[in-house]
Amino acid sequence: MPFHFHPSMVEKYLDQGFLIFERIIPPALLGDLRREADKARDLAHELNGPQTQRIQPLEKYGDRIDLQPFQDYAELSELKDAVTGLLGPGHTHAHLDIMGLLVEPVERPWHCGWHRDGVVEVPPEARDDSVKSFMADIWHDLRFYNQVNCAIYADSCTWFVPGSHLRQEDLPGEAQSTGDAALRHPSDEISDEETEQRLFEHCRSMPGAIPVHLGPGDFMIYRNLGWHTGLYLPYQPRATIHDIVSHPDIEGFRTSWRDVKANAIRSHKE
Numbered sequence: 001m002p003f004h005f006h007p008s009m010v011e012k013y014l015d016q017g018f019l020i021f022e023r024i025i026p027p028a029l030l031g032d033l034r035r036e037a038d039k040a041r042d043l044a045h046e047l048n049g050p051q052t053q054r055i056q057p058l059e060k061y062g063d064r065i066d067l068q069p070f071q072d073y074a075e076l077s078e079l080k081d082a083v084t085g086l087l088g089p090g091h092t093h094a095h096l097d098i099m100g101l102l103v104e105p106v107e108r109p110w111h112c113g114w115h116r117d118g119v120v121e122v123p124p125e126a127r128d129d130s131v132k133s134f135m136a137d138i139w140h141d142l143r144f145y146n147q148v149n150c151a152i153y154a155d156s157c158t159w160f161v162p163g164s165h166l167r168q169e170d171l172p173g174e175a176q177s178t179g180d181a182a183l184r185h186p187s188d189e190i191s192d193e194e195t196e197q198r199l200f201e202h203c204r205s206m207p208g209a210i211p212v213h214l215g216p217g218d219f220m221i222y223r224n225l226g227w228h229t230g231l232y233l234p235y236q237p238r239a240t241i242h243d244i245v246s247h248p249d250i251e252g253f254r255t256s257w258r259d260v261k262a263n264a265i266r267s268h269k270e
């Protein structure tokens with residue numbers, strides 16, 4: 001059955017930190033999206049090299065890909081209604097100036113490392129009280145930090161720790177690994193097979209982590225303050241729309257947050 005929003009989904013989202021609107025993209029639009037996404041995947045590698053795993057924002061590449069299907073996706077009433085049902089009026093699920101595509105690297109497996117977005121740019125040792133209290137003020141405000149992965153092809157790259165979005169404090173075993181070079185730049189001396197097994201092990205080593213499986217045309221929304229990561233394999237084609245659900249009221253936030261982050265990083269270096 002095509003997607004149908006149910007009010008019980010609100011509680012599920014709040015509780016788990018992620019939710020999937022299954023089959024919300026109609027087949028005809030999915031076909032149109034695939035046609036342009038295939039071009040965008042090739043373009044990503046042509047412009048940024050074989051290990052690139054994203055192309056963003058799509059708007060920048062309007063001379064090479066037809067953006068119409070992505071505009072149709074932005075206008076899709078089923079999606080607008082579902083996001084409004086989930087989070088209330090005013091929320092927007094698609095922004096061509098932000099939207100990218102997550103794509104598979106073509107040579108080696110790639111793991112982006114465990115992280116909580118939002119605080120990810122501030123190294124854990126530099127997160128002072130100003131960072132923590134700034135984040136505490138907005139942590140549970142649902143206008144912030146909703147990320148979207150919408151699968152144009154079936155996608156099992158994302159791992160998530162359900163419930164971890166509910167607490168700002170980390171539990172034992174919850175450690176940011178985005179700085180681990182072995183994940184993003186696997187050594188040429190280690191085979192693809194062994195690298196893949198190690199990367200899967202790293203996913204599984206996070207307490208409570210589960211892989212998220214998206215079918216074609218499934219829309220995943222997640223609190224990206226929760227622990228999550230992505231493991232990308234060259235033999236599994238990926239073209240997943242990556243965007244945020246935003247709200248016009250929070251426009252000024254980015255500037256003040258940028259200042260708090262910059263101050264914390266500066267003080268840590270002094």
Ligand SMILES: O=C(O)CCC(=O)C(=O)O
Pocket residue numbers: 102112117149157158159228229230231
């Ligand atoms: O690849 C994914 O699904 C996760 C991407 C991600 O965590 C990020 O871009 O911050």
Ligand SMILES: [Fe+2]
Pocket residue numbers: 115116117224228
């Ligand atoms: Fe992330």
